Amino acid sequence: MTSMHDEDRLARQRKLSFRAWRRGFKEADIILGNYADDRLDTMTIEELDIFEVLLEVPDQDLYGWIIKRDPTPDEFQSIIMNELNVYYKKAYTKI
Numbered sequence: 001m002t003s004m005h006d007e008d009r010l011a012r013q014r015k016l017s018f019r020a021w022r023r024g025f026k027e028a029d030i031i032l033g034n035y036a037d038d039r040l041d042t043m044t045i046e047e048l049d050i051f052e053v054l055l056e057v058p059d060q061d062l063y064g065w066i067i068k069r070d071p072t073p074d075e076f077q078s079i080i081m082n083e084l085n086v087y088y089k090k091a092y093t094k095i
Contacts, residue, residue, distance in 0.1 A: 013040045016051060025059035031066060034091040035084060050080045 017040060021033035032055070043051065054062060054076065064070035066084045 012048060016040060016048065016055065019055045020051075023059050025063065028059045028063050028066075031063075031084065031088045031091040035087050038087075039083070047080055050078045054078075054080060054084075 017033070017036045020036035021029055023029050023032060036051075040048075040051075057065075057076070061070070065072040065076065065081065066088050068085060072081055
């Protein structure tokens with residue numbers, strides 16, 4: 001039997017996964033969607049919070065930060081951003 005806390009977490013993970021896969025910018029979909037598939041289950045609450053904030057960033061900005069085309073603003077520097085900076089190369093091998 002699952003607790004309400006577990007059900008809330010699963011609902012949040014499903015919402016974040018949906019948002020990660022449906023950005024409207026194919027390159028961002030590939031990176032963020034695959035990252036979500038690989039990591040959402042193991043993220044802490046704090047990491048989920050960070051990922052959720054990153055998903056609010058416009059696609060072109062976030063994509064530029066992920067591939068290091070543009071510097072990531074200090075307020076968006078995080079362990080999740082660091083992981084995405086490495087992960088994007090792996091994401092393209094999944095297509």
